[in-house]
Structure formats: C-alpha cells, structure tokens
Amino acid sequence: GDSVTQMEGPVTLSEEAFLTINCTYTATGYPSLFWYVQYPGEGLQLLLKATKADDKGSNKGFEATYRKETTSFHLEKGSVQVSDSAVYFCALTPNQAGTALIFGKGTTLSVSS
Amino acid sequence: NAGVTQTPKFQVLKTGQSMTLQCAQDMNHEYMSWYRQDPGMGLRLIHYSVGAGITDQGEVPNGYNVSRSTTEDFPLRLLSAAPSQTSVYFCASSLGEHSGEQFFGPGTRLTVL
Numbered sequence: 001g002d003s004v005t006q007m008e009g010p011v012t013l014s015e016e017a018f019l020t021i022n023c024t025y026t027a028t029g030y031p032s033l034f035w036y037v038q039y040p041g042e043g044l045q046l047l048l049k050a051t052k053a054d055d056k057g058s059n060k061g062f063e064a065t066y067r068k069e070t071t072s073f074h075l076e077k078g079s080v081q082v083s084d085s086a087v088y089f090c091a092l093t094p095n096q097a098g099t100a101l102i103f104g105k106g107t108t109l110s111v112s113s
Numbered sequence: 114n115a116g117v118t119q120t121p122k123f124q125v126l127k128t129g130q131s132m133t134l135q136c137a138q139d140m141n142h143e144y145m146s147w148y149r150q151d152p153g154m155g156l157r158l159i160h161y162s163v164g165a166g167i168t169d170q171g172e173v174p175n176g177y178n179v180s181r182s183t184t185e186d187f188p189l190r191l192l193s194a195a196p197s198q199t200s201v202y203f204c205a206s207s208l209g210e211h212s213g214e215q216f217f218g219p220g221t222r223l224t225v226l
C-alpha cells in the first residue's frame with residue numbers, strides 16, 4: 001500500500017541554519033503531497049502542498065518540490081528561527097478508499113538561539 | 114468560523130470507565146476522522162466518516178465507537194478505557210475524502226490509569 005517515510009529526528013539546529021527534512025513516498029497513481037506542522041500543544045496545520053510532479057509548494061520561508069523521479073518531497077528552509085521548533089509531518093493522499101491522508105511518523109525540529 | 118473544535122482538552126480516566134470525546138466542525142465538511150498520536154508512532158487513523166450516517170473503521174478501531182448523526186458532529190466513544198488508550202486524540206475534517214487539506218482540532222490528551 002501507499003506509504004510515507006521521513007527522516008528520524010530529532011533535528012537540532014542553531015538559529016539561521018539551513019534545514020532539510022527528507023521525505024520519500026511509495027504510491028500508486030499520482031498523489032498530492034503535503035507538509036503539516038504541529039507546534040507544541042497544538043493540532044496539526046497545513047504548511048504547504050504540491051499536487052503534481054515538479055510543483056513547488058512554499059509558505060513561511062519553507063519550500064518543497066514534488067519529485068516524481070525520486071519519489072521525494074523534501075522540506076527545506078534557508079534560515080530557521082527558534083519559532084520554527086515543532087514537529088513536521090510529510091503526508092500524501094493515498095489511492096485507497098477511506099483514508100484521507102497517509103502520514104509519515106513526524107520529525108521533531110528544535111532550534112536554539 | 115471556529116473550525117474544528119474538540120472537548121475536553123484533558124481527561125483522566127480509570128481503567129474500565131467509559132467516556133465520549135466530542136468533535137464538531139462548522140465548515141460543512143463531509144469527511145471527518147479521528148486519529149491517535151503516540152510517541153514514535155505518528156498519527157494512526159481510528160475511525161472515519163464520509164458523510165452523515167456513514168462511518169467506517171480505520172487502522173486501529175478496537176475499543177472505540179463512533180457515530181455521525183449530523184454533518185457537524187463526530188463523537189468518539191471509549192467503551193471501557195484501558196491504559197493502552199492513553200494518547201493524544203485528534204479530530205480532523207475535510208471537504209471530501211481525497212480533497213486535499215485536512216483541518217485538525219487542538220486535540221484531547223487522555224490518560225487512563
């Protein structure tokens with residue numbers, strides 16, 4: 001079945017460092033891809049999305065490009081801030097009934113000043 | 114719009130007790146779902162509904178019941194709480210099953226002693 005694999009955390013960075021969180025997927029068909037963010041004590045919220053190959057999603061300085069040839073959707077940010085500390089989830093719309101999204105296990109990012 | 118609301122925010126139960134976690138949305142979304150979030154496990158789908166009167170099981174349905182009598186509400190019932198149900202529970206909704214973005218509630222942190 002469809003699945004999402006993302007890099008294990010935690011990821012610990014200093015403020016202004018470059019961030020990459022790797023995400024790869026296995027899917028039949030042509031899924032849409034998402035990054036969700038969960039700030040401490042809150043629910044998940046959509047960070048960015050891409051609906052077809054070579055699309056780039058972007059929001060709040062974060063970017064991710066839908067790479068069909070490598071089945072990847074890596075999240076990047078050029079200069080992280082302390083306020084970016086959160087858990088990041090990669091997700092896709094599966095080609096199966098019933099499940100709206102399939103999530104990776106999440107990657108915890110901790111940014112220190 | 115309030116979005117997706119969940120009550121209570123925190124709950125402590127004793128083994129064997131029953132309770133209902135409430136979830137409501139005011140966006141007229143057809144698809145609603147319940148997830149549990151556990152450390153290292155990511156988000157796991159418990160039950161979902163594609164519309165009023167229609168519910169189905171997700172990945173981890175045992176010990177939980179749901180009903181969907183209205184478009185707005187999707188309560189989750191714990192029949193006889195067990196320590197293994199200690200978790201953070203999230204309700205989510207979306208326009209349709211594979212419509213893309215899911216909107217999440219703030220979560221209920223449940224502890225079963």
